[in-house]
Amino acid sequence: MPKLGMVGGTGPESTVEYYQAIIKRYQDKTGNPEELPEFLIHSINMYKIFDLVDSGEEGELVAYLAAAVQDLQKAGADFAVLAANTPHIVFEEVRQETGVPMISIVEETFREADRLNLGNVGLIGTKFTMENDFFKEPFLANGKKLVVPNGDEQDYIHEKIVDELEKGIVKPETKDEFLNIISRMVEEDGIDGIILGCTELPMLIKPEDTKIRQLDTLEIHAAAIAEAMVGE
Template identity: 60%
Template structure:
């Protein structure tokens, strides 16, 4: 079995979700509750990551994440993941500077959307994810249209992620506003699906909340992680 190294703490709530989902899916695959995967978690400072991105210190962010992955290499991880969408701004730079392979949440989400045959898709997440191109690039390259909320909507979504969801708070009023934004995009932008491009968003948006497909990036990422755990090392 391959051992996964998780760069976590981005935020703590989603890291717990990753851990629990990996265990659950691993046990389901083996058909037993009496087995556990061996994995490593390096929990880093989410607020430092936000500061580095907000102040456009891209190289500093890459260095911080490279150091985090290298520590996972040293303890024996066979591959690594970053348990958040936003830090994937520098995913390629990090992968180039570490020895073990990494699984991109962006690429795995694109593959899932492509399998659904969706050509017009919405994206919500932190302001960094919505403002930057790193999540949009594979979709645009694949001749798909990707839409984000208006500027004011982006500010609201980001604020509530940082102030509430990152702290484990699920607010009914916030949920209602999030769904209102997505429904507006469905009608005005004609989106056929929505990417929950922050690993905390599944805490507040559930499968039966919308009439269009949701792309839960955490679940998509975890499925790929478990697949890779079971890959033959040889």
């Protein structure tokens, strides 16, 4: 079985969800509830990631993430993942720097949107994920639209992710406002799906909360990881 190396801690809440999701997906694929995959987790500092992105220190961000991936490789990992959306700002650079096989959350989310034949997809996440082009590129390159909230909405979403969700805090009023933003995007932007582009967002938004298709990036990523672990 190829051994996974997961760069986690970005943030801690979703790393726990990744751990559980990977195990469940792996057991589903093997058909054995008593089979547990063995894999490595290197937990790094989420706030350092945010600081480096916010200050535009891309080279230092690549070095920080690449060092974590290389540590996992030295410990025996055959392939690696970055267990969050925001660090994928420099995913390609990290992959090239390390030479380690890696599974991208962005690439897998695009594949799922394409499989579902979604053509006009909304994206919510940290301001870094919404402002930058790394998530938009595969969609635009394949003739699909990717829509983000307006500036004020982006500020609100980012604030609540950092101050609440990343700390495990879930508030009903925050959920209501997030759903209002998604509803506005459906009505005004015509989106036919919504990407939960922060791996903490499923703590807040559940499948039954929206009429349009939700793309849970954590679950999509976990499914691809489990496939790689069982050799599919």
